[in-house]
Amino acid sequence: MIFRKLKVLSDDEVVKIVEGAFRILRTTGCRFEDEKCMDELESAGCDVDRSTMVVKFSEDVIFDALDNVPSVTPPDDLPKVRVASANKGMILDCKTKKMRPGTTEDARNVIKLCNSLDNITLASAGIVSSDVPVQAVEVFNIGLLMKYSEKLFNQWIYETENVPVVMEMAEVITGGSEELRGSKFLSYMLNSVSPLRFPPKQLAISRMYAERDLPIAVASMTQAGSVSPATPAGCLVLCAAELLAGLVWVRSLRTKTEVALGALTQVMQMRTGRQLYASPEQTLMFLGAHQIIRYFGYCSGNTSFETDSCDFDMQNGWEKALSGVMCWAAGCDMFGQAGFLFDGFSMEQLVLDNEALGMLSKVGEGVLVNDDTLALDVIKSVGPGGNFLGEKHTMAHARDAWRPSIFQRVSFEHWAKSGGMRIIAHAHDKVNEILSSKELSLQIPEDQAKAIDDIVARRVAAVAEKGAC
Amino acid sequence: MSLLEKIKNSIIEMEPELTVELTQSALAEGIAPMEIVAGGLISGIEIVGVKFKNDEVFLPEVMMSAKAFKDGFAAVSPKLKDSGYEPKGRVLIGSVKGDIHDIGKNIVIALLQGNGYEVHDAGVDAPPERFVDMVREIKPNVVGMSALLTTTMAFMRDTVSALKDAGLRDSLKIIVGGAPVSADFAKEIGADGYGEDAGEAVDLVKSLLAS
Amino acid sequence: MIFNKLDVVSTQEIERILDTSYRILEEVGFKYEWDWALELLEKRGCKVDMAKQIACVPRSLTLEAVANMKPLASPQDYPKIFWAPWIGMNIIDFETKTKRAGTLNDCRNVINLVNHLENISVSSTGVVPQDVPIEISDIYMAELLFKYSEKIVTTWTYTIESAHDLVEMAKAVTGGEDELRGSRMINYLAEPVSPLKLSKHSLEIMKVYGELDQPINMGPMVQVGTTGPATLAGSVALQMAENLAGLVYLYCLGSNSPMALGGPMQTSDMRTGRCLYAAPELSLIHLALVACAHHLGFMSGCTSGLTDSNCMDFQSGWDRGLSMMLLWAAGSESIGMRGEIGGGEGFCLESLVVENEMGGMLRVLSEGILVNDDTLALDVIEKVGIGGNYLMEKHTMRHARDFWQPGVFTQDTFDKYWSEPKPIEQRARERVEKILTENSLELQVSEDVAAEIDRIVSRRVKAAGLQ
Incomplete structure (x- = not known):
């Protein structure tokens, strides 16, 4: 177990950190940059200043939200290690080691990979296709994912106008607005801008999701040293305050929306101000935030499983383990982004991440303890100094072990003789193998696919027309 | 230690209040404003700049020195007007349309101000039209654009086009920065330069204005 | 505050595994290949078959030994989690992609390097020197470690003669037998041969060190599916039985040696039979072992931080990270910074340097999150308010240098890194060269003690008729 x-x-x-967050919400408050929020939060009992859009929160209001906003329960059929494929702009050309803009072909390929890689739980299109008008790209990607992904998916939405279009597409798949309501087919992440702000567009989009009882992840993106205090404890105070403020707002909408809470905690490189993707302090904050989110009683996610390495090297693997394995050991529900490589997407990285997560999933199966696995009788029959190779028990369990698909287990001589390749070469081969051997096949009936295509085409045309004016 | 030396050290020692106090004393003692700027404030911030490059000081420390410079400069600037002082350059900077992240932009602004540039802030989620309007009004030497998201990056291209269409492109240099942005991307959209972090942004402005 | 509470077995499951271990010792027995030891055990109530050299250890004796033997606590003056480099036969050279037999010079370099790697707390020679007669290479390893290491050391003892020589050297260093007793000069790894056997020379060496109360780590090496059952729980039960067999023997000797239980278990690729250095099952059995050792009140000494990769790529980072992180999360006292590469193919100085950096990151994790009025920073948060930034705050300046800084890891941007790519092997190589050229090995003992150690070595060389 x-x-x-x-x-x-x-x-x-x-408790100290949470009390700090309560104090900040009472004294400083949080700015909701959307007019409608003022009415909503006032009706929920918050102290609202309409001129500054700053909202202050009493303890009662916060407790009311904690008591009444339900937590997302992750679908039971998902494996324990839950990882989403990343959503990025550029894609790595593995040969030239250059990031290049993504294309629709890349998006299809990433979906194909996600379908084939067992340990990637949520699919994505990986990139922003540069050959689709930028305001419509989200709709385009979602269209592809709805048609071809064998898994639930993850696609960010930045354009308010795209939301009704995406809803319409989702209704095609689920069968109608009532069927979509309350399902987990679509979800949205409401992201604060630290310190203590929620921007208008995100609030407006979140409201559209909440009105349909679709799940919302409220996330706080603090960065130690720049938009948050330089001490991890202070960062967590700010993070907890932003999560609670978002939660109160969701409560004020009086919908049945379920919520997960997320910590997209970052650390600034103190030397230069650059954003870091992996550091021990960041891992500590992920772990601390997870405990706080659990204390609130919610499902928790974060942006662990990332690296600052630009190469597929020892640092890359180690840093992925540093945050990923630790968050797993703490019981986090959702990890960060697979396929992520220095703010771009890499298909090879996705394959490597899938392999790594396969090992972690196997660890998650634990050690089975029963009469058969304890094998006392076998140990007795072999006795001191023998060996177990010829035993039936050994045969019966010979195939229990995890087997790698690309990780190497060959001797040094064999390795050196066959070119001394790094694992990236095998990952690259695996990408090519999947892409050349697998076809994307429709996961939905043809009439639905046609309807999706029509909606996407309409949106792309509308954007193009607007651009032309 | 001379008063100018003390001003210089207060910047290196990251003490904005002291810098202002010393600058006021220097003015009261009748030291020429230009001399206070050149011999005290600028020589201080230049040393900090070198230390920053050599990894001896960290960003929050540079920012504090930059604040000391900025505050000291504010104290002396009313007196500078008559002496014909010109800022090193005028920079307009903002986060492009769709992007509501401003920390990167704010760091660059503080460092540029701390290096003696006059900086104007176009704010966040700034549409191309806002850049055009502000360029007309301020007449900057350099326009800087920041983006954190890959989806908003595309608006950098639109902003460059808008400046071209308005006939303003040739009068200024355009620089870009932000997590998803790269030197190749900068070239591709017709910008003049890319800074990978705030320190590089300052160097970039310096070199573009020198050329 | 850190609570390392990752468990892969429940308390009930631990007790069931240990119950099986007790039953193995009682019902199957253990082969002690030295009549002297068997007679000792018989006197203490074991049922002994002298012909087969097997002693069946009653559960009551095992429990008595567990209750009375002293656990090896972590040295207070060293960080708790970072263990010794591995000792291999070969040195790996990345530039030429070749491996070669280790030499005395390599041993010196490893000791020199470890002296300057701040996150590695126990030293070893990294390789077995093979430019000296191999049968007495353990003497040369001990000589170098005793003379030059600034840290606690661990090394190998091949023979009873070597054990006596090591004791004599250690006495020279500490000042005499009384000073040596209870010190941590010799950390012996006792290696039962799985399944269920301790050789005569291991038993003899354990007696020599045990009588001087030197720390003894039990290091059986059950391999799932070959020298142990193919199921994880059974192999762990067997591994613990072998641990306990050593513990009972030392208890019967009257030794006060502090002990660590655990040891390097192994799994193998069931397709090829190749012994694996990284696998999820390997982590699982080590986690279960840590749980069993802790349940009995002992420190756990398991291996981690190893890889099957032959270079410093993603796999090597993940393999090491997975096993180290899991053991850390489970509260294991020793976590490996091993310098090993390619499934035990050889020792690699570059890798050790990178692993030291990993240790630095783990050390930050171990420090946890400090929670007090200053770090909670409520006043600062209120002052900065909504939409501001913390860069210009005195609080930020005060804490700007709290953060971990990389040495060989890179935090460069993608463009910068690939404009002049310098792979991690090369960056690590430069760090190795810098440390080795800037620092020469310095004697950590007086000239007299060094001379005495040299005398013991040359006496042994002569006695063995070797040169």
């Missing part, structure tokens, strides 16, 4: 209960804060420390 597995117990994933790694903690970096004592219960007292969690």
Whole structure:
């Protein structure tokens, strides 16, 4: 049996941080940059200043939200290690080591890979296709994912006008607006801009999702040293405050929307101000935020499983493990982005991540303890000094073990003789193998696919027309 | 230690209040404003710049020195008007349309101000038209654009086109920065330069204005 | 505060595994290949078959030994989690993609390097020197470690003669037998041969070190599916039985040696039979072992941080990371910074340097999140307010240098990195060369002690008729 209960804060420390967040929400408050929010939050009992759009929160209001906003329960059929394929702009050309703009062909290829890679739980189109008008690209990608992805998917939406279009597409698939309502087919992430702001567009989009009872992830993107205090504890106070503020707003909408909470915590490189994707302090903050989110009673996610390495090297693998394995050991529900490589997307990285996660999933199966696995009788029959190779018990379990699909287990001589390749070469081969051997096939009936195509085409044309004016 | 030396050190020691106090004393003692700027403020911030490059000081420390410079400069600037002082250059900077992230932009602004540039802020989610209007009004030497998201990056191209269409492109240099942006992308959209972090942005402005 | 509470087995499951271990010792027995030891055990109530050299250890004796033997606590003056480099036969050279036999000079370099790697707390020679007669290479390894290491050391003892020589050297260093007793000069790894056997020379060496109360780590090496059952729980039960067999023997000797339980278990690729250095099952059995050792009140000494990759690529980082992170999360006292590469193919100085950097990151994690009025920063958060930034705050300046800084890891942007790519092997190589050229090995003992150690070595060389 597995117990994933790694903690970096004592219960007292969690309470101290949460009390700090309560104080900040009472004294400083949070700005909701959307007129409608003022009415909504006022009706929920918040102290609203309409001229500055700053909202202050009493303890009662926060507790009311914590008591009444339900947490997302992840679909039970998903494996324990949940990882989404990343959503990025550029894509890596593995040969030239250059990032280039993505194309629709890339998007199809990424979906194909996601279908074939067992340990990637949520699919994505990977990139922003540069051959589709930028305001319509989200709709275009979602169209592809709805048609071809064998898995639930993850696609960010930045354009408010795209939301009704995406809803219409989702209704085609689910069968209608009532069927879509309350399903987990679509979800949205409401992201604060630290410190203590929620921008208008995101609020407007979130409202559209909430009105249909679709799940919302409220996430806080603090960055130690720049938009948040330089101390991890202070960062967590700010993170908790933003999550609670978002939660109160969701509560004020009085819908049945379920919520997950997320920590997209970052650390700034103190030397230059650059954003870092992996650091030990960041891992500590992910772990601390997870405990706080659990204390609130919610499903938790974060942006772990990323790296600052630009290469497929030892640093890359280690940093992925640093945040990914630790968050797993703490019982996080959702990890960061697979296929992510230095703010771009890499199909080879997706394959490597899939392999790595396969190992972690296997660890998640734990150690089975029963009479058969304890094997006392076999140990007795072999006795001191023998060996187990000829035993039936061994035969019966010879295929239990995890087997790599690309990781190498060959001798040094064999490795050196066959060119001394790094794992990236095998990952690249695997990408090519999947792309050349697999076809994308429609996952929905043809009439639905046709309807989706029509909606996408309409949106692309509308954007193009607007651009032409 | 001379007063100018003390001003210089207060910047290196990251003490904005002290810089202002010393600058005011220097003015009261009748030291020429130009001399205070050149011999005190600028020589201080230049040393900090070198230390920053050599990884001896970290960004928050540079920012504090930059604040000391900026505050000291504000104290002396009313007196500078008569002395014919010109800022090193005028920069307009903003986060492009769709992007509501401003931390990167704000760091660059602080460092540029701390290096003696006059900086105007176009804010966040700034549409191409806002850039055009502000360029007409301010007449900057350099326009800087920032984007954090890959989807908003595309608006950098639109902004460059808008400046071209308005006939303003040739009068200024355009620089871009932000997590998803690269030197290739900068070239592709017709910008004059790309800075990979705030320190590089300052160097970039310096070299573009020198050329 | 950190609570390392990753568990892969419940308390009930641990007890079931240990119950199986007790039953193995009682019902199957353990082969002690030294009559002297068998007689000792018989006197303490074991049922002994002298012809087969098997002693069946009653559960009561095992439990008595567990209750009375002293656990090896982590040295207070060293960080708790970072263990010794591995000791291999070969040195790996990345530039030429070749491996070659280790030499005395390599041993010196490894000791020199470890002296300057701040996150590695125990030293070793990294390789077995093969430019000296191999049968007494353990003496040369001990000589170099005792003379030059600034840290606690771990090394190998091949024979009873070597054990006596090592004791004599250690006495010279500490000042005498009383000073040596209870010190941590010799950390012996006792290696039962799985399944269920301790050789005569291991038993003899354990007696020598045990009587001087030197720390003894039990290091059986059950391999799932070959020298142990193909199921994880059974192999762990067997591994613990072998651990306990050593513990019972030392208890019967009257030794006060502090002990660590665990040891390097192994799995193999069931297709090829190749022994694996990284696999999810390997992590699982080590996690279960840590749980069993802790349940009995002992420190766990398991291996981690190894890889099957032959170079410093993604696989090598993930393999090491997975096993180290899991053990850390489970609260294991020792986590490997091993310098090993390619499934035990050889030792690699570059890798050790990178692993040291990994250790630095783990050390930051171990420090946890400090929660107090200053770090909670409520006043600063209120002051900055909504939409501002923290860069110009005194609080930020004060803490700007709290953050971990990389050495060989890169935080460059993609364009910058690939404009002049310098792979991690090369960056690590430069760090190795810098450390080795800037620092020469310095004697950590007085000239007199060094001379005494040299005398013991040359006496042994002569006695063995070797040169």
